[in-house]
Amino acid sequence: MAKFFKSDRRRPLILNPDQRASQSVFGLERDEVHVWHASLDLPEGAVSDLERSLSLDERERAARFRFAADRQRFVSGRGLLRLLAGAYLGCAPAAAPIGYGAFGKPYLAMRSGPEAIAFNLSHAGALVVFAFRRGHALGVDIEQLDCRLDVSQIAHQYFTAQETADIMARSTQERYLRFFEFWTLKEAVVKALGKGLTLPLREFDVSAIGEAPYQAQSLWLGPAKLCLSVHQFTPAADYVGALAVSGGAVRLVHLDLRWMRPQGWEISPFHSPGGIGCYS
Ligand SMILES: CC(C)(COP(=O)(O)OP(=O)(O)OC[C@H]1O[C@@H](n2cnc3c(N)ncnc32)[C@H](O)[C@@H]1OP(=O)(O)O)[C@@H](O)C(=O)NCCC(=O)NCCS
Numbered sequence: 363m364a365k366f367f368k369s370d371r372r373r374p375l376i377l378n379p380d381q382r383a384s385q386s387v388f389g390l391e392r393d394e395v396h397v398w399h400a401s402l403d404l405p406e407g408a409v410s411d412l413e414r415s416l417s418l419d420e421r422e423r424a425a426r427f428r429f430a431a432d433r434q435r436f437v438s439g440r441g442l443l444r445l446l447a448g449a450y451l452g453c454a455p456a457a458a459p460i461g462y463g464a465f466g467k468p469y470l471a472m473r474s475g476p477e478a479i480a481f482n483l484s485h486a487g488a489l490v491v492f493a494f495r496r497g498h499a500l501g502v503d504i505e506q507l508d509c510r511l512d513v514s515q516i517a518h519q520y521f522t523a524q525e526t527a528d529i530m531a532r533s534t535q536e537r538y539l540r541f542f543e544f545w546t547l548k549e550a551v552v553k554a555l556g557k558g559l560t561l562p563l564r565e566f567d568v569s570a571i572g573e574a575p576y577q578a579q580s581l582w583l584g585p586a587k588l589c590l591s592v593h594q595f596t597p598a599a600d601y602v603g604a605l606a607v608s609g610g611a612v613r614l615v616h617l618d619l620r621w622m623r624p625q626g627w628e629i630s631p632f633h634s635p636g637g638i639g640c641y642s
Contacts, residue, residue, distance in 0.1 A: 377445055377619075378626035379411045379455055387449040390479065395605065395612045396494045397502070399597055399632045400442055400619040402435040403488040408621045409434055412441020415448075415455035439490050442619065443468075443483060445627060446492055450479050467556035482553055489597055498609030501553025503546040507600045513541040520548075524569040539602070544568050546604035547592060551581065554590060554606040561586055568592075578611065596634045 375387070390396060404412075416424065420440050427433035447458035447470055461471035470479050483492045484504045493502040517526040521544060529540050547568040555561055565585045572579065576594035583590060593605045593614055605614070616632035 375629045376622070376626045377449055377629065379415050379441065379445055385452040387452070390450065390494060390496050391613075392496055393610075393612055394495070395500065395593075395607060395614050397595070397605065397614055397616045397632070398442075398446060398492040398494075398619050399616065400490050400492075401488050401621075402438045402485060402490050404434075404438050404621055405623070407623070409438055409441070412445065413437050415444045415458075416440055417456070417460070435485070435488070439483070439485055442490065442627075443481075443492060446494070446619075447479075447481070450494060463556055465556060465558040465560075467553070484549075484553075484603070486601060489601060491597055491603060493605055495607060495609075495612070498607060499554050499556060500605065500607040501550045501555070502603065502605045503549035503553060504597050504601055504603040505542050505546050505549075507538050507542050507602065509538055511538075511541075513537060517541060517544075520563045522564050522567040522569065524567055528569045540573065542602045543571075543573060543594060543604070546602050547571060547594070547606070550592065550604040550606040551583065551590060554608060555586060555588075578614075581606070599635045 388396070416437065424433050424437050427436060441455070444455035444458045447460065448455035451458060451470065451472055459471040460468050462468055470481065472478070477496065479494055479496055480499050481492060481494045482500050482502045483490060484502050486504045486506045489504060491502055491504050493500050513529060517529050525544050529537055529544065532540055548563050551566065552559065552561060552563070561583070566583050568581065571581065571592060578591060578593050581590045581592050588608060590606045590608055591611055595603045595605070595616065597603045616634070618630045618632040620628050620630070622628040
């Protein structure tokens with residue numbers, strides 16, 4: 363946390379959607395990934411503050427949601443993305459230049475090369491996670507453990523034989539956890555590459571990647587001729603998360619972004635919850 367803020371602040375840093383920063387608020391070292399954790403279930407005042415920064419196409423997308431709760435979560439997620447992107451780039455959230463790749467991966471269309479800031483995000487239930495890195499692509503995925511899924515059927519359909527055997531050899535409770543660990547790892551890899559399913563999920567195997575307590579590991583992707591650094595984390599009880607990063611080893615800085623009335627968004631270190639249960 364010490365190197366995170368550009369200035370040596372003793373008080374918590376507050377972000378505000380109406381900020382007019384002219385230079386970046388955060389220091390993002392080359393070997394760091396900032397992983398932001400936030401809730402998408404926000405009070406009305408916070409949502410409307412965030413909504414003001416959305417672009418026209420984002421507002422149109424929001425309007426297409428059938429259910430108010432889904433619409434509100436989308437607005438909150440986009441608003442938070444803009445809040446963070448603006449703080450990294452040194453611009454107002456509304457001015458953060460979010461573009462989309464051929465397969466729908468969002469990116470910051472500003473600088474290119476080693477100084478460019480890459481990001482990815484994932485939402486599940488009321489949680490959202492954003493990951494930011496300088497100069498190298500990354501993918502993040504979080505999932506809520508769901509004991510209603512037919513993990514055997516999905517594993518046989520999408521996972522490698524080794525991954526499926528690893529899952530099926532476990533007790534029922536452990537089976538769900540391992541299944542979602544593999545799922546998030548595979549999604550994070552696919553999202554890091556940003557090309558949807560052009561890398562078939564069965565063409566790479568994550569079964570050698572350890573279980574909790576999690577440690578960073580390397581994953582060689584033969585078909586893509588690429589080595590990724592992969593990291594797992596626990597965003598909340600009953601959730602699992604994974605991050606895949608190109609460009610060598612990184613340090614993860616997990617941060618919590620929380621709405622504090624009336625000041626704005628307070629930043630603090632994120633503490634991972636210990637308990638992993640199962641949502642059903
Ligand atoms: C794009 C995809 C990876 C999203 O995954 P998801 O678990 O449904 O949803 P997440 O919340 O984790 O991620 C959604 C975000 O990913 C980002 N995204 C969209 N397309 C992307 C792409 N091609 N690459 C990376 N990120 C992408 C977007 O920011 C999106 O959020 P937004 O629409 O609010 O902007 C998913 O739709 C997909 O193609 N999955 C293929 C893999 C698969 O089928 N796995 C099954 C079992 S392992």
